[in-house]
Amino acid sequence: MWSLGENGAAPSEQDDSWVGCAKATRAFDKEMVGSLRGDMDTLLVFASLFSAVVTAFVIESYPGLSGTSSADSSAALIQLLLLREPERTATIAASSSAASTSSIWINGLWFSSLVLSLNTVLGAVLVKQWLGEYELVTCSTTRASPREQVALRQLTFDSFGRWRVATIAEYLPVQLICALFLFFAGLVWLVWTLNAVVAIVTSALVGISTLFFLSTTLLPSFFDLCALCSPQSWLCFYLSRRIRRIF
Incomplete structure (x- = not known):
């Protein structure tokens, strides 16, 4: 039997359709928001x-950017060699300059990595805030009619897609991979300045990881129905399609 609706009238079949639509969209939104929120938490x-x-490594490496202590010790060593072995002075000065260049590059790479990783944290926090606002509008129970709820939800969902919120969330891990x-x-640069054996082992392991990453990223561009798809792939x-169109 029909239950009485608004104004004491029995609800129509169209009203039931809007109720079902509202329930379906609410369930879809809860699942979508829950999935994105779980990804952001991870x-x-x-x-x-x-x-x-990265911060632990930066703390140990950034004093090398000032070069105060190393410059003082190098100057003292050069003065000593000038008295004993003048021909070795140029060699010591060159090696000191090379070490300073290595320190600049290593710190530059690590500081860039730290900034990108912190940007990823910032982006994930922002996405969680956007999801909270979206869920507040689409998943909360209101006194509006089912038809009004569906209309409001559709407007919010369209805005959600127009502003690429899901795309931003999808590409945040790519930024972390770059970091x-x-x-x-x-x-690798650091260990090559310290010990050749350790540098070879470390470079080999990093090379294997890099090769695996590049392979899984590029293979979907050459094989149909490849299961290794990812945002970076x-x-x-x-990009490959754009290049093919140009040439």
Whole structure:
């Protein structure tokens, strides 16, 4: 039997359709928001831990940017060699300059990595805030009629897509991947200034990781129905299509 609706009248079949539509869209929005929020939570944990790791390395390496202590010791060594072995003075000065250049590059890579990882944290926090506002509008129970709820939800959903919120959330991990490889580059550069054996092992491991990443990124552009699709692989695919159109 029909239950009485507004104004004491039995609800029409059209009203039931709007109720069903409102329930379906609310369920869809809850699932979408929950999935994106879970991804952002995972990204926040990893980005925060990675930022802490990079910060530990930066704390140890950034004093080399000033070069005060190394410059003083180099000057003293050069003065001593001028008295004993003048021919070695140029060699010591050159090696001191090379070390300063390495320190600049290593710190530049690590500081860039730290900034990108912190930007990822910032982006994830912003996305969680946007999701909260979206959920507040689309998933909360209001006194509006089902038809009005569906209309309001559609306006919000269209705005959500127009401003590329899901796309921003999708490409935040790519920024963190860039930060990771910048850290790898600085790490390899550092170990090559310390020990050749350790540098070879570290470079080999980083090279394997880089090769695996590049392979899984590029393969979807050359094979149909490849299961290795990712945001960065789609980006490479779109870029390859643009290049093919140009040439």
